[in-house]
Amino acid sequence: MILGIETSCDETAAALLADGTILSNVIASQVDLHARFGGIVPEIAARKHVEAIGYVIKEALDSAGKRLADLEAIAVTSKYGLVGCLLVGVAAAKSLAYTLKVPLTGIHHIEGHIFANIVSNPGMPMPHVCLTVSGGHTMLVYVKDLCQYEVLGSTLDDAAGEAFDKVAKFLGLGFPGGPVIDKLSAQGDRAAFNFPRPLWRSKATDFSFSGLKTAVVNMFKGEERSTLPIPDIAASFQEAVVDHLVSKTLQAAERKGVSAIGITGGVAMNSRLRDAFSEMVPRQRYKVFFTRPDLCSDNAAMVAAAGSARLRFGHVDGLDLNAVPSAPLESAL
Ligand code: KG4
Ligand code: ZN
Numbered sequence: 001m002i003l004g005i006e007t008s009c010d011e012t013a014a015a016l017l018a019d020g021t022i023l024s025n026v027i028a029s030q031v032d033l034h035a036r037f038g039g040i041v042p043e044i045a046a047r048k049h050v051e052a053i054g055y056v057i058k059e060a061l062d063s064a065g066k067r068l069a070d071l072e073a074i075a076v077t078s079k080y081g082l083v084g085c086l087l088v089g090v091a092a093a094k095s096l097a098y099t100l101k102v103p104l105t106g107i108h109h110i111e112g113h114i115f116a117n118i119v120s121n122p123g124m125p126m127p128h129v130c131l132t133v134s135g136g137h138t139m140l141v142y143v144k145d146l147c148q149y150e151v152l153g154s155t156l157d158d159a160a161g162e163a164f165d166k167v168a169k170f171l172g173l174g175f176p177g178g179p180v181i182d183k184l185s186a187q188g189d190r191a192a193f194n195f196p197r198p199l200w201r202s203k204a205t206d207f208s209f210s211g212l213k214t215a216v217v218n219m220f221k222g223e224e225r226s227t228l229p230i231p232d233i234a235a236s237f238q239e240a241v242v243d244h245l246v247s248k249t250l251q252a253a254e255r256k257g258v259s260a261i262g263i264t265g266g267v268a269m270n271s272r273l274r275d276a277f278s279e280m281v282p283r284q285r286y287k288v289f290f291t292r293p294d295l296c297s298d299n300a301a302m303v304a305a306a307g308s309a310r311l312r313f314g315h316v317d318g319l320d321l322n323a324v325p326s327a328p329l330e331s332a333l
Helices: 031-035 042-064 083-100 109-120 160-170 177-185 210-220 230-256 271-280 301-312
Strands: 002-006 011-018 021-029 073-079 104-108 128-133 138-145 148-154 260-264 287-290
Touching (some): 002 083, 002 301, 021 301, 031 042, 073 301, 083 104, 104 109, 109 128, 109 260, 128 230, 138 230, 177 230, 210 230
Parallel strands (some): 002 073, 260 287
Antiparallel strands (some): 002 011, 128 138, 138 148
């Protein structure tokens, strides 16, 4: 029975996992708090985690009908995220591990997202290429086997979700922008505007979204917002993002010779991304596995799952475990 804790960004989350089964998955989202600022304010997020973490852990135990004494291990996101936010989860996890005398393991946030996909799809083929795409990161990882990784590419500037959020802000659509753009796009023409496809000539399996965002802004800068064809802009922008994500993922899958592709992270909820993968990927060549919608965004069930795999490799951290805001994704030895 492992407790997972996740506080790397704006979700305070705790989950219980036993023998691969999720017993509880509690997420306290701060999204409404940050909406009025049009983005996440790190200090506000960290302070909110301090307030929420105790209740969220209690709720994860109560809703699973378990007590602290039932816990056999603690996993926490300690790498990759906002440092003040990570520190809250790490401090809570260390206190629990020390008091309960159970092993503690620190997890890389991206490894958590990769495990959200593995938990969502029992029997997920190994090796596979995993696209992790969200507000804070966009990365392609070759998952050779459990906890064995090779990073194939990542974003050179903004993350995909960040681009959705910034374009939505420019169009006056609120925060977070991804879900609104997704919804509005259904009424728009995705061929209305031809926005650039970043790095399309390059063989590199990296991403870039900042130029695409600027292209949208430059095309409509200074125009009266009420006169803009918002659904068409949203649909065309979304199409460019999706095209970029799908083509680079296919390039990576081809390079590694895998037959399975996993998609995970907040942007993996995008309906056009899901359809495009089904349409653009040759079915006889690749099988595409999407993460369960409730595990796409940041959550702690994915951290517990990654932690339980890491512990099987003997990855136990001491009470000196610290928060590392940007750390490479490392394989277990
Ligand atoms: O995984 P997540 O909850 O947090 C991070 O680790 O960043 O992802 C949040 C991001 C936001 O940028 C949000 O706009 C985006 O995921 N997002 C979407 C959709 N739902 C959430 N982007 C596009 N389409 C969606 N349906
Ligand atoms: Zn994330």
